[in-house]
Each structure stands twice: as C-alpha cells, then as structure tokens.
Amino acid sequence: MAPSLLTTPSQALALAPGAAASRVGGGGGGGSARRRGALGMRVRASVAIEKETPESEPPPTFLREDGSGAGSGSVRERFEAMIRRVQGEVCAALEEADGSGARFVEDVWSRPGGGGGISRVLQDGRVFEKAGVNVSVVYGVMPPDAYRAAKGEAGKNGAAADGPKAGPVPFFAAGISSVLHPKNPFAPTLHFNYRYFETDAPKDAPGAPRQWWFGGGTDLTPSYIIEEDVKHFHSVQKQACDKFDPSFYPRFKKWCDDYFYIKHRNERRGLGGIFFDDLNDYDQEMLLNFATECADSVVPAYIPIIERRKDTPFTEEHKAWQQLRRGRYVEFNLVYDRGTTFGLKTGGRIESILVSLPLTARWQYDHTPEEGTEERKLLDACINPKEWLDL
Amino acid sequence: MAPSLLTTPSQALALAPGAAASRVGGGGGGGSARRRGALGMRVRASVAIEKETPESEPPPTFLREDGSGAGSGSVRERFEAMIRRVQGEVCAALEEADGSGARFVEDVWSRPGGGGGISRVLQDGRVFEKAGVNVSVVYGVMPPDAYRAAKGEAGKNGAAADGPKAGPVPFFAAGISSVLHPKNPFAPTLHFNYRYFETDAPKDAPGAPRQWWFGGGTDLTPSYIIEEDVKHFHSVQKQACDKFDPSFYPRFKKWCDDYFYIKHRNERRGLGGIFFDDLNDYDQEMLLNFATECADSVVPAYIPIIERRKDTPFTEEHKAWQQLRRGRYVEFNLVYDRGTTFGLKTGGRIESILVSLPLTARWQYDHTPEEGTEERKLLDACINPKEWLDL
Numbered sequence: 001m002a003p004s005l006l007t008t009p010s011q012a013l014a015l016a017p018g019a020a021a022s023r024v025g026g027g028g029g030g031g032s033a034r035r036r037g038a039l040g041m042r043v044r045a046s047v048a049i050e051k052e053t054p055e056s057e058p059p060p061t062f063l064r065e066d067g068s069g070a071g072s073g074s075v076r077e078r079f080e081a082m083i084r085r086v087q088g089e090v091c092a093a094l095e096e097a098d099g100s101g102a103r104f105v106e107d108v109w110s111r112p113g114g115g116g117g118i119s120r121v122l123q124d125g126r127v128f129e130k131a132g133v134n135v136s137v138v139y140g141v142m143p144p145d146a147y148r149a150a151k152g153e154a155g156k157n158g159a160a161a162d163g164p165k166a167g168p169v170p171f172f173a174a175g176i177s178s179v180l181h182p183k184n185p186f187a188p189t190l191h192f193n194y195r196y197f198e199t200d201a202p203k204d205a206p207g208a209p210r211q212w213w214f215g216g217g218t219d220l221t222p223s224y225i226i227e228e229d230v231k232h233f234h235s236v237q238k239q240a241c242d243k244f245d246p247s248f249y250p251r252f253k254k255w256c257d258d259y260f261y262i263k264h265r266n267e268r269r270g271l272g273g274i275f276f277d278d279l280n281d282y283d284q285e286m287l288l289n290f291a292t293e294c295a296d297s298v299v300p301a302y303i304p305i306i307e308r309r310k311d312t313p314f315t316e317e318h319k320a321w322q323q324l325r326r327g328r329y330v331e332f333n334l335v336y337d338r339g340t341t342f343g344l345k346t347g348g349r350i351e352s353i354l355v356s357l358p359l360t361a362r363w364q365y366d367h368t369p370e371e372g373t374e375e376r377k378l379l380d381a382c383i384n385p386k387e388w389l390d391l
Numbered sequence: 392m393a394p395s396l397l398t399t400p401s402q403a404l405a406l407a408p409g410a411a412a413s414r415v416g417g418g419g420g421g422g423s424a425r426r427r428g429a430l431g432m433r434v435r436a437s438v439a440i441e442k443e444t445p446e447s448e449p450p451p452t453f454l455r456e457d458g459s460g461a462g463s464g465s466v467r468e469r470f471e472a473m474i475r476r477v478q479g480e481v482c483a484a485l486e487e488a489d490g491s492g493a494r495f496v497e498d499v500w501s502r503p504g505g506g507g508g509i510s511r512v513l514q515d516g517r518v519f520e521k522a523g524v525n526v527s528v529v530y531g532v533m534p535p536d537a538y539r540a541a542k543g544e545a546g547k548n549g550a551a552a553d554g555p556k557a558g559p560v561p562f563f564a565a566g567i568s569s570v571l572h573p574k575n576p577f578a579p580t581l582h583f584n585y586r587y588f589e590t591d592a593p594k595d596a597p598g599a600p601r602q603w604w605f606g607g608g609t610d611l612t613p614s615y616i617i618e619e620d621v622k623h624f625h626s627v628q629k630q631a632c633d634k635f636d637p638s639f640y641p642r643f644k645k646w647c648d649d650y651f652y653i654k655h656r657n658e659r660r661g662l663g664g665i666f667f668d669d670l671n672d673y674d675q676e677m678l679l680n681f682a683t684e685c686a687d688s689v690v691p692a693y694i695p696i697i698e699r700r701k702d703t704p705f706t707e708e709h710k711a712w713q714q715l716r717r718g719r720y721v722e723f724n725l726v727y728d729r730g731t732t733f734g735l736k737t738g739g740r741i742e743s744i745l746v747s748l749p750l751t752a753r754w755q756y757d758h759t760p761e762e763g764t765e766e767r768k769l770l771d772a773c774i775n776p777k778e779w780l781d782l
Contacts, residue, residue: 357754359754366742
C-alpha cells in the first residue's frame, strides 16, 4: 500500500479479476453498460470489469445496503463519511485561501462492480497553481496475486490469503488523496492521503479471519526552508500523533523520510511529515480516530503557512528553483510512488491519477546549487533528513 | 535493449556483478580509485564496481589493447569510431543551426572496469532549449540475470547464456544517444540512438557461440503537424533503409510506432520514425554499414526542418501546447523507456540518463484539444499512427 494507492476507483478496480486483461492496449472508453446488480461482496471470478462511468452528481454514499456496509454504522461507513467531510472542508479552506473566486471543479464517477469516487481540482487560481483533492470508495473481489501485491512484499498481515489454494479475495478500499501546488516559491507543496482497507476470507477458506488496515500520511515539500513553517507543520503532525501513542510521531516521521526517497538522486522529495502503512496492530476504533485526527490536521497544519507565504515577493531565480524541485516531484511520482505506478500500469482514470503532477516542472542539466545558498540548504535537508522538533 | 539503454557508462556498468549492491542507497560518489588492470574480458565474479570517474579530456579510444578490441579493425573499434565521429558532426551542425555562439559543454568519464563515455549538452541556446548528445563504450562482465534482462523477454538470441548453469557473461556495449528539444513550438524534438552489443560465451560454457546485435532508431516528436516536415523526415529514414533492404522501412517504422507508446494514455509520444532492436539476422558488416547510414542521416533529416521552423512566430497557446506534449515526453521516458528506467534502477550518472528530459514541461488537468484544431490533429496522429509516405 502506498500514499496514493486506491485513491482512484481504477486503482482498486484494477485489482478485480479480468481488469488487467480488459485494459491491455489502453483504449479510451470501451463498453460501459452499468451493472448495478448485487455484486458487492460476492466472488466474481473471471468477470471483466468495465471502466468507471461518469456521474452527474455525488451519491449520498458509495456503499450499498446489500452487504457492502451502508446503514450499518460500520468502520467502512464512518470512514467514507469522514473522507467526504474532509474533502469538503479542505476544498473550502483552499478556495478561501486562494481568494480569487476560483472554485474546485468536480468529477464524479461510479464503477459497475461497486463504489465510485469524486475528484476535485482547482487549477490556475491566484494562490494555487494546481490543487487536487480526490476521494474514492471501491469494493469487489481481487485475485490472490493482486492481494499479495497490494499488501507489499512484507506481507505481515498475509495469513488469510497467502495459502497456495487461496481464491479471489473480497475487498473494500476507501481513501482521500490530495496534492496542493501553490504558485509562490516560498509556499510549500502539500500531499496527504488517508485510506482504509478490508479483505474478507477468500471464498475457499471460510474459516480465515477478516482483515483490515489503515494507511496514510501528510508531507510537506517546500522549495525553501522557512524554519517557522516546517516546525509548525511537523508540530501539528506530532500533536495529532501524540493524542494516540507517543511512539507514533518518531516512528511515522522516519517512515515518511524513508518512503519519499528518490533513490536515483539520493534525495527525499521534500521535508517529510508522517507516513504509515498496513497499520492494524492497534484497536480498530482507535486507528479510525487517529486517521480522522490526521486528516483533520491538514487545514491547521497547512493553511497558516499558505496565508503567510502566498504573497511573498520572489525573483525569477526563486521560481526556477521551485520548478527544478517540481521536476523532482514528477520523478518521485512517476518512478517510485507505488500508487501512481500501480495505477498507470493497470489503467483507469489517468487524469485523476496524474493530478498529483505539478502544472509545470523543469530539468536543467547538471544543476547543483552553490554552497551556502538557500537552495543548497534545502537540498542538504532532502539528502540528510533533519529532526525539526525537540523530541 | 531499448533506445537509450547502454548509452551511458553507468547503464552498462550496472550490468556488472556487484554493481547493484554497491549502489543501494544511492550515494553521491563513493570510492573511485581507478583500476586500469587487464580486466577487459576476464570474468570477475563478485567484484564491486565503483562509479564512473570524471576525466579531463576524451581519450583517442575507450578500447584497450588487452583484448577489448583496440587496434584490431574489429566491429567494436569501427563502431566506436563511427559514433564518436557522428557525435562531433551532429554537435557541430546543431551549434551552427543554433547560431547564438552557444557551445556544447562536454563531460568525459571512464569506468574502472573498462570503457567510458562523453556527454555533450547545449542548454538554453537561441534555437535549442536543451540538446544532449552522448556516446559511451563499455565492457566487462555481467551476471546471467542481467544478461537476460538486457536481452528482453523475447530472448531470441538467448541460446548461449540461458541455460541453468550459465555464469557471468563478458559483454561489450557501445552507443550514441541524443535528444534535441528546440524552443520554437513548430520545431520538433528529435531523438536518435544507435548501439552495438556483443557477448562472449559464458565462462562455464566455452563452446557456446559469441553473439552480437545492433539496435537503434531515429524518431520525431513535433507539437504541430507540418506535413512537409514529417514527410521529409520519414523519407530520409526510408532512403537510409532502402539502401539495405526494402523491408526495413515499413518494418522499423511500425516497430517505432509500437515502441514509443504511452500505454496509460493510449498515445504515441510523437510521429515516429524508425526503431529496431536485437538485429543480428543479417551480415554483420551490412548492419554496421546500416547503423552508420542511419546515424549519418540525422543531420540531413533534421537540420533542414530546424532551419525552416526555428523562427516561426508563435503564441503563448502554441507554447503551452508544446509544454503539454513535453509532459508526455517525460511520462514516456520515466515510465516506459527501458534504457531510462533500467538506468534509474541501477544507479549511475543520473545527469546523463536524464538529459533526455526537456528543460520545461506541463501537466494540465483533463486537457483535451477541441475537434478541428491543429492540436487535436497532432493528438489524433499520436493515437492512430499514420503512413507518411506513399509506399
């Protein structure tokens, strides 16, 4: 599982049987007769899944009452409600900070197999060059191979479906994912993503346990280090973590530094934050509350920084350096980010997957900032991650 | 084998035993004591290979007289001479076309295991935004896995080293690789790459045959279709092909359309040209002459187009569309190009590998050019490749 994995319907969709085959060769459309049958949690081996279908407006819930969790007070239901509330609140706060009257454009879609998503994008505002905030809620079944791939090689939760005889695995995945690129080179880029995943017992192993896990994180990518801002950002992350477990912030801060690593550059893409994955070794209610707390921390962690920096004067040189760092962002997302690379390989709504890319980016041959410059200071902190707080 | 595979020393270097391990975690330097011993074709299992070493000037040849081919009149030697001559001629023609007095900057390096390379980059000229022309000549040994990876899954030449007991494989790889990005949106981007590869029998299979193959191609990526230019470009490719075999142009034109395919977009990155790989089922001298003819066709295929379009008036809208197409170029190179992705994964001189990326690029959410526009016409031709010549 990765930051943006399962944040578009197509990404989870691709986990369903037949999806890969139906997408080979690309194809911009294909048959899209919507099938609204009671397919929710039933095992549907060798059923080809169509592409997502555009919808005119968001439904009250992407869940159904046929066993997918609607009306049950389940974690699924509450997680969906949380991410949809947070999507609305974050978008409202961003529109207000942008202050130009620019509004998020919304794209809603459903998928025949179950679930759907809402993409919201604000482009070319006064403050934000490109801001995307997506939610998706998808469910169905996936083949055992996809299940193992989604769990990663570590596979510490892999008891149920890893047996040689395991069949297709019913799954549920919901998440919110967002990347916010401001125009001003002193205003940092923010990424956050929170997701919840469930699998049921494979069809042919009814005694195996149901599994669930949480993942996510929030991380900051400035072009220049303004200590006040970086410390504010990290302290809000720490406060959210500390409400639940004192080990969370140091552990998830390091995990974040390790994850957002551009190996071929030996650099992180930014100054980190928190990141966690496959989290299930705590009380489920506690982790739902923790994910909610983290998602609710996005606005207080980020908006004050934007307010302070959105009108800072800058030169062409500052802008060119920001553009070079945006190039690194593109490199990370296209080469390493597991959600993006998985999404690209398995097809789907490409505009939602690639909304994380900046509006513009730059690659300059052999550019190394000089010692002692602010640009070099940022690069050094990307090479050697720092502790920003007194722990 | 892929367009830019083995065009930097690090890419072939990475094929040598221990290279991957020595690069885990990146590391911007590392020990670089140069070892000039007689390591040429000897099998050196489990020897860690250092990174490339910068050199102050290019040597007369990167070959040595210890068996690597210097002074023998071998195909290796003549191929190196050809790509170095072509590098000089192409750079001179580009400097003249640029007309600003801007000159290519040269970086030379060697690698302790054998061989080296020359990168030449012209950045921010009057006509060219970024132009890179690299040659490399590398040799050593590679583990059987790397050998199979380099040969691709098709593996039609894989007789010698595919057996379960195959040991490290002595190899030689040389190539020229270039990407030229002009500023004017009506002046197309050009990519070309020609390479020659040899393997010897694995150490433990002395009776197995020595193998060799050629690969390469030249392809054009305009932002706007100017039929005169596209036809000129393709007709020069066809003329070069027709001198050797009438089947070459149609076969390599289709191969090119198939290779430069951005699967997640269902688009080619441009309007093609020629591409071939693993070519060894013709006379070796004939193929050396063919690769030479193709490389010598770069200047007559491209420079007249640049001369015609370098000063064409354009608007901000034309430039923005060019930038969007540059975004597609970045997507292809970072996600699909086998040389680039192999180079990134195995470490090496990252600036040489990524010199193919444009100076600037753009990603705009959900941008689709309107029917009937010139932008849509280009996109349609990228989705449905056309025949540009009357065959």
